[in-house]
Every structure is written in structure tokens, then in C-alpha cells.
Amino acid sequence: MRTIQEVHTCTLNKMNQQLAILVQRCCGSNQGGLPQPPTNGESRYANSSTLALSRPVSVAGAGTKLYIQSFYYLSKGEIMTLGEDDLFSWLDLWGDWNIEALVLVSLALQIFLTLFGSRRKYITGFWIRFTLWSSYLMSNIIAKVVIGKLTGLDTKYLPHRELKGLLAPLLFVQIGNPDSITAYSIEDNRLGLRQLLSLLFQVGVVIWILFRYWNSSSHFSFLFVPMFVAGVIKYGEAVWALRTALTGESGITISEIDQEENVPALFRQLPESVPGVELILKAYYRFSCLKPHLENWLYKPLYESLQWMSIDAYSAEDIFRITDSELGFMYDVLYTKAPIIYTWQGCILRIISFLSLVSALCVFAIFSNTASDKISRKDLVFTYLVLIGAIILELYQIILLPFTEWAILKMTRYHNMPMVMKCLRALGPKSSKWKRWSNSMGQFNLLSFCLHDKQLKYSRIIKFRGIDMELRKTWNRTRVEIPKKLKELIVHEMKEVDSARNSKPITHRGQWALERYGCLNNEFKWSVKRDFDKSIIIWHIATSICYHLDVQYGIANSQIEMGQLLSNYMMYVLAMRPHMFCTTTANIIFQHTYTKLMILLRTRPSLVKDEGEACRIFRMEELPKESDLDKRKETMVTSDWHVLKDSQRLALSLMNRENKWNIICSVWVEMLCYAASNCPVDYHAEQLRRGGGLITHVWLLLAHKTDKFYTSD
Incomplete structure (x- = not known):
């Protein structure tokens, strides 16, 4: 049986013969014949009518160099050489960096979605919607393409394959999307079950990739564990948010309202020194009772007769502010992770995912110092870049958590604590200036x-x-x-x-x-x-x-x-x-x-x-x-x-x-x-991601006083 090197040599000879025939037909002559493939890695040149360029190209899994000759006809008989910056260089550059480049593009898209994902609720322009839409789609597509590429690489001759394998759980983190844009449109929420199946399938694929790229002789393989935990949590959060958006599981239920004796007392206990908090609290309980995003949610307007639910005595400006907050809660439930992040389960998962990313970076820093002479500078810089980028994005989202109406709601339950009251006094007045829609x-x-x-x-x-x-x-x-x-x-x-x-x-x-x-x-x-x-x-x-x-x-x-x-x-x-x-x-x-x-x-x-x-x-x-x-x-x-x-x-x-x-x-x-x-409710929900609309505010005010049980009979 012939060796791989013999097969490559035979293939190369056939390619040279075909190229020679092609050059002879184009040139109309065969002066001196065509050069044979070089045997020592050096370029050999033909006579004045042809030029043979040879450069090495790596063959995955072969461990050898394959020389490919390209012949160019020179009309003036000049001899010309092609440098490293030509076609072969670009092809080699893409071959060496295609996975890394796609990962960096995906990371850049995640940064854009994190910074601008929530701004569409108060910006009405077309371009913000278009860029978010394209970024939302491309980030998931690119991540899944890279995971597919990782499954096809030959890991036997791949140096430091464990660093390549580290990209699979990292991409898992990116597929989970940032907190500010879990769903682009209302239709995405209807795919919750499909996303759950996709999660299970992707988990299986990533586990298989990690198994293939595991290197027992390298300490870097142990980074797979914390990165995999962080990836599963981030992807799981996205699926969780999509599943609960249209099921009515977010917020409180009507039965809980009946039993919530502390709610009216909470309104009375809030001091007047925290303006704006009462409006947010009232907006949340009105939203949780009505659940306006659920078309089949039965809600009687009798709760409007409760003093702590009614807004009839408020000024027009405050009525619109309460409605703004209600629609803000509706937007968060439909399009973000906010409803699950501000639960105790969500907080625990967020802490675990962040600590997993930080521990992965620390372990990589320790091991890379001891093995710096064995790792290429390219792999070292790239791994640091993607790990630090993921941690910065996660840290940025954690820093923003206290500056939301959901956080203020959680703080009101512990308003007797001096530290919490200081936070409420600081955030309450500022909350009235937060942008909730385009107005x-x-x-x-x-x-x-x-x-x-x-x-x-x-x-x-x-x-x-x-x-x-x-x-x-x-x-x-x-x-x-x-x-x-x-x-x-x-x-x-x-x-x-x-x-x-x-x-x-x-x-x-x-x-x-x-x-x-x-x-x-x-x-x-x-x-x-x-x-x-x-x-x-x-x-x-x-x-x-x-x-x-x-x-x-x-x-x-x-x-x-x-x-x-x-x-x-x-x-x-x-x-x-x-x-x-x-x-x-x-x-x-x-x-x-x-x-x-x-x-x-x-x-x-x-x-x-x-x-x-x-x-x-x-x-x-x-x-x-x-x-x-x-x-x-x-x-x-x-x-x-x-x-x-x-x-x-x-x-x-x-x-x-x-x-x-x-x-x-x-x-x-x-x-x-x-x-x-x-x-229809879906059209109002779509308006929320387009900057909001006056007609949607009117709809919500009317919905609170419309009896869904009423029949013409």
C-alpha cells in the first residue's frame, strides 16, 4: 500500500502534466519544456515563455508539504515571481484564521447587541431595527457555523487542539444572546419548544467536540469544565426566557393578588422621600394582574376598584408614566431576560456563570505562564482576547442590573434596611428620567x-x-x-x-x-x-x-x-x-x-x-x-x-x-x-420594539377597564 507522501507526489505530477499541456496550448510553443516539481522547497523557473511558482501549502493530517505549481504566460518573455502577499498568502491566511476570524466577528456582534439591544424600545428609526435584526441573526448563524467547523477538523495533528476546543463552549455563551435582546420579534417567543430541542442537540454536539479536543497531557483541557458550565447557563437562560414569555409564568398571578395582604401596606409604608417608586410599584402590579401580552388571559376589571390598583385620581402625566412602566415590563417579558434574571434562581445562575468565566481566565493565565514557550503567540493573544471580551460583556450586564425598574421592585420588599433605602432614594428620582419609549x-x-x-x-x-x-x-x-x-x-x-x-x-x-x-x-x-x-x-x-x-x-x-x-x-x-x-x-x-x-x-x-x-x-x-x-x-x-x-x-x-x-x-x-x-395584541407587542406608540398606550389604559367576560347576550 502506498504511503500518503507517495499519493501526494503522484497527484502533484498529474497536476503538473495538465498545467504543462494548458500552458503549451496558450503559448503556442514549448520551448525547453516545463519545469519539474521542486524537491527542496525552492522555486524553479521555466524559460522566457512560462513561469512556474512553487510555494508550500500545509495539508491537514499529512504532516507533509505539498508543492503546487502555477504557470503564468509572460508576453514579453520576462521572468516574474509572485510574493507571499498574493493569492496563496490570502488563502493560507484564511485557512489559518477562518475560525478565529468568525469568533471575533461573533464577539463584535454580541458587543453591539449588548450596547444597543434595549435602545430599540425608544428609538423609532429604521436603521437601528435593521442593524439589530441583522446582528441578531448573524451572531447565532456564525456561532453555529464555527461549531460545525470544529466538528470537522482533524485533531490528530492539530497543535494545542484543546485551545481550539475551548471555542465551542465560548460560542455557546454567545448563542445565548445578551440580556437586552433574547427575542427580536414576538414570533421568536413562539419557538420556545424548538429552542429547547436545539439546546439539547447543541449540548450534545459541544460535549462531543470537547471529548475530541481533550488532551490529557495538557492542563488547558480542564478549562472545558467552567466554560461549558457558563455556556449551558447562558443558553439555558435564553430558552427559559423564551418559554416563559407567552405562558404567563412571569410575574404574579391573580390568586396571589387576592392573598397579598402586604401589597396595600407596602404602598402605605413607602416614605414620601422616594418619589417615583410608588408609580413603578403600581405599574408592576397592574401589569401582573392584566398580563396584557397574553391574549387569552382572563382578567376582570374589578381589581380597578381596589384603591391600590386604581389610577383615576392621578394626573395625566402620572397616568402616562405608569402606563410607560407597564409597557416597559411588557417589553422586558417579551424581548429580554429581565423576568428571569431578577428571580433568586436567575441571580444564582448569573453568579455561577460569571465566576465560571473568571475562573477559566485565571486558570488559563496560570497555565499559559508555565507553558508560554510551547504556545504560539497567536493562540495566546487570541484566547486572552475572547475570554476577556466575554467577561467584560458579562460584567457590563451585571453592572446595569441595579439600574432598572425590576431592581427597584426587589428593593421595595426590603425597604426597611438602611442600605436599601439609600439605594431607593438615589434611584427613585432618576427612574422618572429613564427612557421607556420614544414619547x-x-x-x-x-x-x-x-x-x-x-x-x-x-x-x-x-x-x-x-x-x-x-x-x-x-x-x-x-x-x-x-x-x-x-x-x-x-x-x-x-x-x-x-x-x-x-x-x-x-x-x-x-x-x-x-x-x-x-x-x-x-x-x-x-x-x-x-x-x-x-x-x-x-x-x-x-x-x-x-x-x-x-x-x-x-x-x-x-x-x-x-x-x-x-x-x-x-x-x-x-x-x-x-x-x-x-x-x-x-x-x-x-x-x-x-x-x-x-x-x-x-x-x-x-x-x-x-x-x-x-x-x-x-x-x-x-x-x-x-x-x-x-x-x-x-x-x-x-x-x-x-x-x-x-x-x-x-x-x-x-x-x-x-x-x-x-x-x-x-x-x-x-x-x-x-x-x-x-x-390584535400581537400588533401592540410589535410596536414596543419599534419605539412604542400612542395607540398602544391607549390600548393598555382601556384594557384595564374592559371586562373580557362580557358577552352581548
Whole structure:
């Protein structure tokens, strides 16, 4: 039987013969023949028409050097040599460093996720979501690819293979993801059982890798134990968080609320010198009772009658702060490890995992000093880098643990201890400044969109792909900070809605408001009886007309501004988040309205330059008949709907009312309540990772006073 060296030599000769034939065909001559493979590792050169370059390439498992010759034709008969920085060098560099490079990339992604994972709850930008999404996916993929590569290496001739094997449990730590982003979206939580099976499979693979890379003659192999413990704990934490997110196991239960006699006493015992703590405590117990992220969680609003659960006596600012904290708890339950970290089991596991990483680093430092002459500098520096990086990330997350609302909750149970009270006094006032959501609302004005809309570059290609209109809507939207006056208006109007519905699900979208102002007649009733998306567009255009005409007459007050903000916000949700309205015709209705408005504005004798001028057209002039407009193909949804005339009719009716802005604001808040309460829970949960939304805050406030047991019978 031939040896491996003989097989390699035979293969090399065949390769040289094939290369020689190829060069002869390309050159058209064979001057002097082609050089034979070198036998001493030195390069041999051909005559002026060809060049043979030889360089050694390591063959895994063979323990030999295989020389591969590449021949290059030189047109001028020059002899040229290729240095170490060319193709072979790059291939060798990748072959030597591919695993290490992937591990470093994975570590960099983990650093990014740790630093920015929680910021998406108060940042609404697209790029933060895109970078987090790509980092979240790539970090897990890269880690699993490296584990796969480790299973395929030949460990027999691999020097210090135990250092390579150390990467497997280290990657296990990275697969577990940082505390700030266990799940990217709500769908990830539904894969909890699948993640459990994946954990068991990955544990088996890592154990097999550690068994293969174990070197009984090296002390470094003992590092496998603490690293494996840390990896299993981190991955197990992630699976635990995903499993409990949608099972209702996090937080307290209703039966515990009934038996929790110390809860009301806890509110009374908290001193006034710790402002902000009471709001966090109330928000947590309200969240734990309602569990708003669980669609099938049955909860009666009778707990609202308990004094320590009710927030009716609070100011609008405090009501929104409590709601902010509730939604913050909901975000943490769905997307982070917070609910399990702040349990006694979670604390113990965190201590064990951190000490395991630190002990691994200390042991490696001790053994590397005694065996520094046997370990390459590359392996030494790389191992130190990844171990220190993992420990710094873990330490950073531990340092952040006290600066959360979950930590404040735990401290309140031990507020009698002087040290804990000092911490509460320090953290309580600061907690009101912590960012829990963007505190902003989207704005989209339909008239402004039509007047300033421009064709995009490559619009034909984009339109063919179906994203032309979406991009134009995205570039014409804006965001504004929610003013305090608007919060007060919403809280006041929601109390009116609550008194009218009496804990029943909301089925009206403007009727109660019109009834309060004596307008529920033929003059206005028709406008709120239309399909919901049509009603929004009609009221949006009418509100814009009333707003710009009042501005032209110098009439300005906070209620006018609040009405316009609500109108633009509801139009923003319809245009950018139509799924939250649970209507399948929103895009059709929007496109139809846009087309009609563009035809009207472009058929004017003079160019319409701003919204004020467009509003004067609606008010002062008779609109052309539908037959005079461009007859495009109508759908069944829009064939019998005259959006321009309906909007003009409603605007004229509102302008005849002295209290038109009271009516407008009340109707918009009621429409907002209707949309919020009828939107599926998953869409509200998705809003939390997009910077939050006003409609989600309204939904949570309504959910606390909605009886899920109510039936129409």
C-alpha cells in the first residue's frame, strides 16, 4: 500500500502534466519544456515563455508539504515571481484564521447587541431595527457555523487542539444572546419548544467536540469544565426566557393578588422621600394582574376598584408614566431576560456563570505562564482576547442590573434596611428620567403629501416592484413629541368613553362624542357610520380644512393644535400601519383618495402651492362632478364613495358649529380608542420594539377597564 507522501507526489505530477499541456496550448510553443516539481522547497523557473511558482501549502493530517505549481504566460518573455502577499498568502491566511476570524466577528456582534439591544424600545428609526435584526441573526448563524467547523477538523495533528476546543463552549455563551435582546420579534417567543430541542442537540454536539479536543497531557483541557458550565447557563437562560414569555409564568398571578395582604401596606409604608417608586410599584402590579401580552388571559376589571390598583385620581402625566412602566415590563417579558434574571434562581445562575468565566481566565493565565514557550503567540493573544471580551460583556450586564425598574421592585420588599433605602432614594428620582419609549407620535397629512409628492428616481422600476408608494409615504411622514396638553386631552376624553361604555368592549367610533354634543343626527351621523378607514379619511380632510381656515383667520389655541395632531396621527396609522386597524381595504381606500385629490389639484387653472389654498378650494368652490374627473377603474370598495364631496360636506357642517374643535377632538379620541381596543395584541407587542406608540398606550389604559367576560347576550 502506498504511503500518503507517495499519493501526494503522484497527484502533484498529474497536476503538473495538465498545467504543462494548458500552458503549451496558450503559448503556442514549448520551448525547453516545463519545469519539474521542486524537491527542496525552492522555486524553479521555466524559460522566457512560462513561469512556474512553487510555494508550500500545509495539508491537514499529512504532516507533509505539498508543492503546487502555477504557470503564468509572460508576453514579453520576462521572468516574474509572485510574493507571499498574493493569492496563496490570502488563502493560507484564511485557512489559518477562518475560525478565529468568525469568533471575533461573533464577539463584535454580541458587543453591539449588548450596547444597543434595549435602545430599540425608544428609538423609532429604521436603521437601528435593521442593524439589530441583522446582528441578531448573524451572531447565532456564525456561532453555529464555527461549531460545525470544529466538528470537522482533524485533531490528530492539530497543535494545542484543546485551545481550539475551548471555542465551542465560548460560542455557546454567545448563542445565548445578551440580556437586552433574547427575542427580536414576538414570533421568536413562539419557538420556545424548538429552542429547547436545539439546546439539547447543541449540548450534545459541544460535549462531543470537547471529548475530541481533550488532551490529557495538557492542563488547558480542564478549562472545558467552567466554560461549558457558563455556556449551558447562558443558553439555558435564553430558552427559559423564551418559554416563559407567552405562558404567563412571569410575574404574579391573580390568586396571589387576592392573598397579598402586604401589597396595600407596602404602598402605605413607602416614605414620601422616594418619589417615583410608588408609580413603578403600581405599574408592576397592574401589569401582573392584566398580563396584557397574553391574549387569552382572563382578567376582570374589578381589581380597578381596589384603591391600590386604581389610577383615576392621578394626573395625566402620572397616568402616562405608569402606563410607560407597564409597557416597559411588557417589553422586558417579551424581548429580554429581565423576568428571569431578577428571580433568586436567575441571580444564582448569573453568579455561577460569571465566576465560571473568571475562573477559566485565571486558570488559563496560570497555565499559559508555565507553558508560554510551547504556545504560539497567536493562540495566546487570541484566547486572552475572547475570554476577556466575554467577561467584560458579562460584567457590563451585571453592572446595569441595579439600574432598572425590576431592581427597584426587589428593593421595595426590603425597604426597611438602611442600605436599601439609600439605594431607593438615589434611584427613585432618576427612574422618572429613564427612557421607556420614544414619547413621540407619527404625523402624516394627506393634503401635504399630495402637494409635495414627487416622482422617485427609477420610479418605473420601483413601481413595478410594488414599493413606489410605500417609499413616498415613508419620506413624507414626520414625528413630533407628544405634548403634555395632548395627554391631558386624551385622559379626559377616555374617562368620558369609559363612563359611556361601562366596562364593555368599545363598539362605537364617534357616536358617543357626537351624542354628548347633540350632533348625533343626519348632519354628522353618516360620517361615523361609514367603513372605519373611510371615516378616518373623511374626518382627516375635514379637520385639515377647518385647521387651515382658522389659522388664516388668526384663530389659534391649544385645542386646535391637538385636534390637528390627532388627525395627522390617525392618518399616519392608516397610511403606515394599516394592519393595526384590522381592515383589509385601507391601502385601496388610501390609493383611491390620493388619486382623486391629485386629479382635482392638477386640473386647477393655477398651481396649488400649499394646504391653505387647497382648503379654500374645498370650502369656496363647487367640486367637479365625478364624471368630469379622470375615470379610472373603480373597485367594489370605492365605486359608490365620493370622498371629496363627503369631506367637503363634513367640513361645512363643522364650520357652522362654534364648538367644532371640541367635537373634532372628542371624535378623534373615540376613534383612537376604537382602533386601539380592536387591534390584535400581537400588533401592540410589535410596536414596543419599534419605539412604542400612542395607540398602544391607549390600548393598555382601556384594557384595564374592559371586562373580557362580557358577552352581548
